[in-house]
Amino acid sequence: MVTDQLPSVKILVVDDDPGICDMLKEVLEHKGYDPVICSTPVKALSLSENESFGLAFVDINLPGMSGLELATKLRERGSCLEVVFITGSDMIEHAVQAVKLGASDFLRKPFSFAELGICLHHYEERSSLKRQIQLAEKRYFDLVQGLPLLIFVLRKDLRLDFINQASLSILGYTPEEVIEVPDWFSEHIHHEDRSRVLEFFQSMFDSEVPGFSTDCRLVHRKGRLIYAIIKSISTRRCLDDSGMECVDGAIVDITDRVFLEKSLVQREKLKTLGAISAEVAHEIRNPLVSIGGFARRLQKKGMNQPELDIILSESGRLERILGRIRDYLKPVEVQLEECSINSIVEKSLDLLSPEIERMHIRCRLDLAPAMALAYVDRDVLGQVCINLIRNAVAAIGKGGTLNIRTLEGEQSFHLEFRNRSTSPPLKNPERLFLPFDEGGQSIGLPLCQRLLKTMEGTISYAEEQGEIAFTVSLPKVTQPPGRIPFQAECA
Structure with missing residues (x-):
């Protein structure tokens, strides 16, 4: 939309003809502009040092300096956006040079009020169009940046x-x-x-x-x-x-979505694992008791054959595996409350500080500032942190560095434990979370996975450029569910 006037816009008039200056001043003031009248180029240049003008009416034939040269200097200073040239001659050269300089319009003396009005109307149209373009560019810029x-x-x-x-x-x-x-x-x-x-x-x-x-x-x-x-x-x-x-x-x-998908996959794996584990434990326990019992009877009767020692040793190993299954399937109750994940991490480090100092391990914390409170079980998450820190300490050895970082996404919280590893890459990383493999001091990692499941969380493992990282992910919950009894799903 073209406006009738542009209030507060300063317009420079440079002409040595007082009649032209008076006419332009009267018309421009009537239109609502703020005209500034100059009779010489020197005065115009002096004013342009401290003033900026939306439009300038410049006579081509000025004393001491041509209007074309003056317009060039005004443009170079950036003190004038548009120039309308005024001339009393019919020289084509002037018109060509004016166009080359980017003249917005051209008035030939003597000009009428109507011609001046058309010239101002064109200026208002161009100004309105420029404002619309600037507004559209700003809207586009804000949209893209936002x-x-x-x-x-x-x-x-x-x-x-x-x-x-x-x-x-x-x-x-x-x-x-x-x-x-x-x-x-x-x-x-x-x-x-x-x-x-x-x-x-x-x-x-x-x-x-x-x-x-x-x-x-x-x-x-x-x-x-x-x-x-x-x-x-x-x-x-x-x-x-x-x-x-x-x-x-x-x-x-899509990081949050990936972690959510991993959570669903882990949930199904745990559900299947729980069903199979309960069935396996039940089916193995009865014959195992008989095997171990009869082997011990034979040993009491004086049969000290090496085979009996092997039978008893392997029976004991199977009993320990069944114990792990029993512990893994034992019901857990969690009490969700508003907690600071950063505080839980710091408290876990304080509890393990004697072990960490004894191994001369440096712990670097990168905790997200102003992190929102999470609805978690303080003790359960603390146990997860302790297990993961102990696991890292055992893997690092003396003099290493453990990096712990907390992050906040749009839909979840993330807690990362990262350290360098001298061991070769694991061929089957998923076995880390199986509770039945021999060789570990405890079932820390499988227990972490299971405890996190009670809070709808996940744990993932990654090896990158000589470093291993365990990442705990917990969903953001707006309504705390309160006390949740959890038991592994069984068929």
Whole structure:
């Protein structure tokens, strides 16, 4: 919409003809503008040092300096947005030069009120259009920067040309930090996914496929993994200032969803494990009692054969396994209440400080500030933390470092225990959470998994570049369920 007037807009008038100056001053004031009258270029330049003008009426034939030269200097100083040239001659040269300088309009003396009115109307139209464009750009900018998605523009050489403010909340880097590093995008893809993702984008640019979508893991500034889906926003490709092909895309953080899916998988595994374990324990116990009992009878009768020792030893081992099954299936009751996860971590470290100091282990805490309270069982989560810290201490040995970090996502809390490992990578990491394997001092890790399940939580294991990490994830609960009796599901 075009407005009739633009209040408070200063307009510069530079003309050595007093009649023209008076006419322009009267019309401009009537229109609601604030005219500033000058008769010489020197005075106009002096005023422009401290003033800015939305429009300037400049006579081409001025004493001491041409209007064309004056307009150039005003533009260079940025003190005038638009220029309307006034001339009393019909020289085509002046008109051509005025156009080259970016003249907004042209008035030839003598001009009428109607011609001046049309000139001002054109200025108001352009000003209104500029304001609409600026408003649209601001709305678009605010929309893009405010989205909870990471919006980016990726060039064909796999360099990011643009990224929005979500890079700070999702990956821990400001847009400026991202843009200034040419290989930032490829460097922050997890090393196991990097070659696949880079080949995907390279083939996408080489082909004429309009859209794209892939998933990968990105590395946060603090080292944690961000599970993400990378997809195109528009099927149209564009060119940057250098003429290189670019695509617009978005990165969706699905870390919470991945942890939720893992939670559901673990729940089903535990349900199956509980049913099988109860059946196995029941079926084994009766014949095991008979085998052990008869073997001990034979030993009492003086039969000290080596085979009897083997039978008794293996029977004892089976009894210990059954004991683990019994303990694993024992009902647990939890009392959920508002707790600070950071405080529970610090208290667990205090309790284990003698063991940690004896092993000369350094503990580095990176606790999320202003972390919301979680509805958990304080004692149960404390037991989980103690088990995981003890497990890390045993794996680290003397003089190592244990890194403990708390994180808060949109739907869950995360607690990470990370340390370096000298052991070879595990072929079957899932066996860590089985309560029946020999070799451990206790069933700490399986117990952690089971205790976390009572609070709808999960535990995951990862090996990355010589480090092992156990990550505990707990959902955000708005309504505390209170006391929850938990028992492993059995068929």
